[in-house]
Amino acid sequence: MGSRANTLAAIERRVRRIGRPFGVSLLVAEKRNPKIEAHGGYMLRDDDSFEIVFGNAGYDFSASLEEIEEFLLESRTAMREEIKGKKKR
Template sequence: MSRANSDAARMRRLKRIATRKGVTIMTILKSTPRTRAHGGYMVRDAQSKAILLGNADYEFSASLDEVDDYLSADGSGDQE
């Protein structure tokens, strides 16, 4: 995997997109076996602080792929 496609680079790109959309990507500080298997992220509305993604069955349940899909879902063309 190249550095441009690493999870860190992907996360930086997603955070830029999230900022433009008025949401915040939150990452878990202390992982659990459950979040290590799948998850570790939540998306929160920056103004209302409401959790929009990643709190379905347990906190920080969204994967990075799910966050990417969520931010891309509206088709607004915010991809870099």
């Protein structure tokens, strides 16, 4: 039996969950073109300002799902380190 944990829908849900504490939403390109298909098809948008925070380098929807997840995980690690630093003061 195949695992459903690594299906596209499951990965998108995981990325949305990771992004929730940052106040960002995962956007998926509805109209795909060859350029988007070759590189990604995802962006992150700030929920308050509606500004794109990741995935628009050069053109919209330029990030892959893996790049988005990596960006969020690195951000989460940086946030934890910052909190630890403030607690030590």
